[in-house]
Amino acid sequence: MSRDIWNPQQYRAYASHRARPFFELLSRVDVNAPTYVVDLGCGPGERTADLAARWPGAVIEGVDNSTQMITEARRMLLERSESRLGTADAGVVESDADNAGVERAEEAESPVGARDVGRRPRDGGSGRGATPDPAGAEAGVLSGSPVGGLADAGVGTGPDVETSPGSGHQDGGLGGLGGLGDLGGLGDAGGGLRFSVSDLAEWLPERPVDVIFSNAALQWVPGHQKLLPRWVEALSPEGRLAFSMPGNFDAPSHRILRELCDSARWRDRLGKVNRHNIVGDPADYFELLSDLGCDVDAWETTYLQVLHGTDPVLEWMKGTALRPALDALPEEGEREEFLAELTLLLRDAYPPGPHGTLFPFRRIFVVAGRPGTTPTAARSS
Numbered sequence: 001m002s003r004d005i006w007n008p009q010q011y012r013a014y015a016s017h018r019a020r021p022f023f024e025l026l027s028r029v030d031v032n033a034p035t036y037v038v039d040l041g042c043g044p045g046e047r048t049a050d051l052a053a054r055w056p057g058a059v060i061e062g063v064d065n066s067t068q069m070i071t072e073a074r075r076m077l078l079e080r081s082e083s084r085l086g087t088a089d090a091g092v093v094e095s096d097a098d099n100a101g102v103e104r105a106e107e108a109e110s111p112v113g114a115r116d117v118g119r120r121p122r123d124g125g126s127g128r129g130a131t132p133d134p135a136g137a138e139a140g141v142l143s144g145s146p147v148g149g150l151a152d153a154g155v156g157t158g159p160d161v162e163t164s165p166g167s168g169h170q171d172g173g174l175g176g177l178g179g180l181g182d183l184g185g186l187g188d189a190g191g192g193l194r195f196s197v198s199d200l201a202e203w204l205p206e207r208p209v210d211v212i213f214s215n216a217a218l219q220w221v222p223g224h225q226k227l228l229p230r231w232v233e234a235l236s237p238e239g240r241l242a243f244s245m246p247g248n249f250d251a252p253s254h255r256i257l258r259e260l261c262d263s264a265r266w267r268d269r270l271g272k273v274n275r276h277n278i279v280g281d282p283a284d285y286f287e288l289l290s291d292l293g294c295d296v297d298a299w300e301t302t303y304l305q306v307l308h309g310t311d312p313v314l315e316w317m318k319g320t321a322l323r324p325a326l327d328a329l330p331e332e333g334e335r336e337e338f339l340a341e342l343t344l345l346l347r348d349a350y351p352p353g354p355h356g357t358l359f360p361f362r363r364i365f366v367v368a369g370r371p372g373t374t375p376t377a378a379r380s381s
Contacts, residue, residue, distance in 0.1 A: 017303075017305050017307070017316075017361075018216070018319075019046075019047065020303055021215060021216065021244045021301070021303075021363045021365070022047050022050070022215045022216075022244075023050075024244075024301060024363075024365065025213075025215060025242055025243075025244045025365050025367070026050070026051070026054065026213075026242075028242070028297060028365070028367045029211060029213070029240050029242045029367060030240070031210055031211055031238070031239070031240050033057070034055060034058050034210025034211050034236075034239070035057075035058055035059065035210060036058065036059050036061075036205075036207065036208070036209050036210055036236075037051060037055060037058050037059070037060050037061070037209070037210060037211040037212075037213065038061050038063065038205060038209050038211070038212050038213065039051055039060065039061065039062045039063065039213050039214070039215075040063055040200055040203065040212065040213065040214035040217055040218075040243075041063075041064055041200065041214050041215065041216065041217025041218075041220075042062030042063060042064050042069070042070075042073060042195065043064060043066075043069050043073070044069050044072040044073050044076060045062055045069075045070075045072065045073025045074075045076050045077065045195060046076065047215060048060060048062035048073065048193065048195070049076070049077070049080070049193065051213065052193045058210070059192050059194070060192070060193045060194070061194050061195075061196065062193070062194070062195040062196075063195070063196055063197070063198045063200070063203060064195075064197065064198075065197065065198065065199055065200065066197075067197055070195050070196065070197050073195045074195055077193065077195070200217065200218075200221055200227075201221055201227065204230065204234065205234050208234065208235065208236040208237075208239065209234050209235055209236060209239055210235075210236050210238075210239045210240070211239060211240050211242065212231050212234065212235065212239070212240070212241045212242070212243075213242050213243070214242070214243040214244075215243070215244050216244065216245065216246065216320075217243075217245075218243055218245050218279075219245045219246055219278060219279050222278055223278075224278070225280070225285075225288060228241070228285075228288060228289060228292070229292055232289070232292050232294060232368065232370070235369075235370060237370060238369070238370070239369065239370070240367055240368070240369050241289075241294075241366075241367070241368045241369075242366070242367045242368075243365075243366055244363055244364060244365045244366070245279045245363070245364050246279065246361070246362070246363060246364075247279055247281070247300060247362040247363055247364040248360075248361055248362045248363075249279060251360065251361075251362070252349040252350070253313055253317060253321070253346065253349070253350070253359075254321065256342070256345045256346060256349060257317070257321060257322070257325070257342065260338070260341060260342055260345065261273070261325060265341075266338060269328055269329065269334070270325050270328055270329075270338075273324040273325055273327075273328045279364060280364075281300075281364070282298035282299055282300050282364055282365070282366065283298070285298050285364070285366045286298040286366070289366065289368040293370070293371050294368040294369060294370060294371070295368070295369050295370075295371060296366065296367070296368045297366070297367045297368075298364075298365065298366045298367075299365050300362060300363065300364050300365065301362070301363050301365065302360055302361065302362045302363070303360070303361045303362075303363065304358060304359075304360055304361075305358070305359040305360070305361050306355065306356040306357070306358060306359075307356055307357045307358075307359050308356045308357070311343055311346065311347065312350075312356075312357050312359070313346045313349075313350045313357060313359055314339070314342065314343050314346050316359065317346075322342075325338070
């Protein structure tokens with residue numbers, strides 16, 4: 001099993017910026033009343049809770065390969081449950097708890113600079129589309145009927161953990177946080193929110209899924225394209241497969257990281273952990289999923305992220321792209337030497353301006369459904 005390299009606290013840096021692609025993708029998932037939703041690569045769980053807020057009647061399952069992330073997700077769930085119930089020890093939340101959803105932790109921002117590939121027209125009069133609610137947009141909640149059936153599965157190979165009987169997933173075994181793996185009552189129509197540890201490359205649901213949702217996870221799975229046919233087969237008849245990934249592997253940030261890892265000083269230690277671009281363009285996923293008989297909505301967006309603080313691009317990368325390199329340098333002296341070199345290079349590439357440090361961030365989006373269930377291109381052109 002691979003090491004758990006993730007740090008939930010570092011990942012939460014710039015959380016509101018990282019949430020923007022999530023809400024853009026969610027706005028294009030036009031399912032009205034799912035019963036089972038899976039969130040693949042759920043991380044510390046805040047965004048999975050946003051799925052529960054949008055679809056309070058659904059069973060929402062968040063899955064990640066990192067026990068640290070799942071531990072944090074369950075802790076978040078406990079804290080929010082205690083806050084709502086006003087108890088000192090929520091333990092297990094009863095299914096009839098007065099809980100109509102989970103508020104988002106950070107404010108989402110509107111996407112900037114979008115370009116569509118293979119947009120399909122809205123199915124006029126079908127009533128399937130869920131559109132942003134102007135009154136709820138600031139809260140990150142979309143209008144529409146309750147939707148269920150979401151699953152959030154993890155990425156890569158998870159650590160050794162005990163398998164939950166009959167779950168099909170591995171449970172993180174959190175001891176004092178017992179009961180948090182599966183909390184009912186987080187939806188007002190009999191839904192629930194749960195988290196589990198699983199290897200995304202091996203994950204398969206035990207029953208048809210109405211929405212398979214994955215935000216910023218598949219880029220960590222080599223050959224993830226080979227998993228897509230399996231997941232399409234796992235969808236319910238009107239289900240959706242929705243995913244987004246960074247498309248910035250040619251950006252200065254990633255080019256600098258690749259070149260530094262491949263330099264004479266670091267090649268022996270970091271050459272093998274230096275990942276190259278394994279993410280296709282929107283057209284690649286459009287063709288792949290169309291060949292499977294899906295109706296596909298594929299597009300890309302470049303966000304002009306405005307970051308603040310000291311060396312903000314470095315801090316951003318510490319939460320994601322830098323994790324394998326930092327894990328491969330356990331000695332503090334070597335790690336600090338590597339980070340010092342990278343810091344200088346990133347400062348030259350992303351100099352701070354009077355209003356902050358500008359960090360363009362390209363993102364790939366895909367929503368696919370079975371034939372005859374055309375995904376709604378909800379974003380106005």
